[in-house]
């Protein structure tokens with residue numbers, strides 16, 4: 001990704017035996033350890049030309065920022081004109097009602113079956129198939145996107161189109177993978193899911209009602225994975241998880257929380273494909289997320305992965 005982003009960075013630590021992402025991407029020097037890791041700060045060049053943007057190490061790049069408490073569950077997605085409020089106490093409330101409570105108790109197998117059979121909104125009539133999610137169930141990273149597009153609707157996997165290729169390159173640059181085969185340690189595994197499990201026709205924006213009805217699925221996925229870090233990509237992921245309709249540009253650059261899980265906001269890969277200069281900011285966001293993930297891993301008992 002670094003080559004694609006045109007950004008230099010201090011990369012995440014490489015696990016033994018894992019090919020450095022920079023080499024995979026650009027055939028350049030091996031990666032160093034991450035900022036903040038003991039005795040580890042070293043500069044990545046990644047073959048980027050001298051004129052490219054350089055992201056400074058964490059200590060210089062950003063001072064600790066206060067966490068942002070998300071709005072309460074059931075408070076409704078956003079408060080702008082494009083969203084609808086939720087009556088939190090109603091039994092049929094999409095987010096806190098009986099259906100949502102039942103979904104919150106499902107295991108992976110039952111949850112997948114529930115998604116496949118879902119008819120809670122009109123998208124069930126136009127989808128080819130549902131797009132559940134992909135990645136290791138014990139991943140330390142979770143990426144949350146928006147909704148399946150045409151390719152995802154065909155293949156049944158999130159982020160397999162052009163935006164997905166960019167996302168994979170971004171993840172590779174941090175030595176992260178969505179693959180479930182292979183022997184990647186949990187710290188390098190990513191689980192990817194969308195706020196919507198079905199494609200909106202013509203790739204239109206998700207409707208507020210669709211987001212609400214689909215939300216219990218994402219909530220349960222997050223609960224089951226219990227990642228160390230959530231990367232929320234794009235405004236619909238942010239609306240669903242942070243209950244915020246603030247622009248991405250105002251929310252990125254600091255660590256938020258979703259039900260106790262640290263969350264970093266960044267631009268959607270599809271947006272980045274259209275707005276190349278913002279790739280540098282997205283890379284900075286990924287570096288911030290990597291720092292959070294590394295801090296969580298450092299706090300874990302030795303041998304826990």
Ligand code: URA
Nearest residue numbers: 145146147148158159
């Ligand atoms: N964009 C998303 O947000 N998710 C996908 O799965 C594909 C494109």
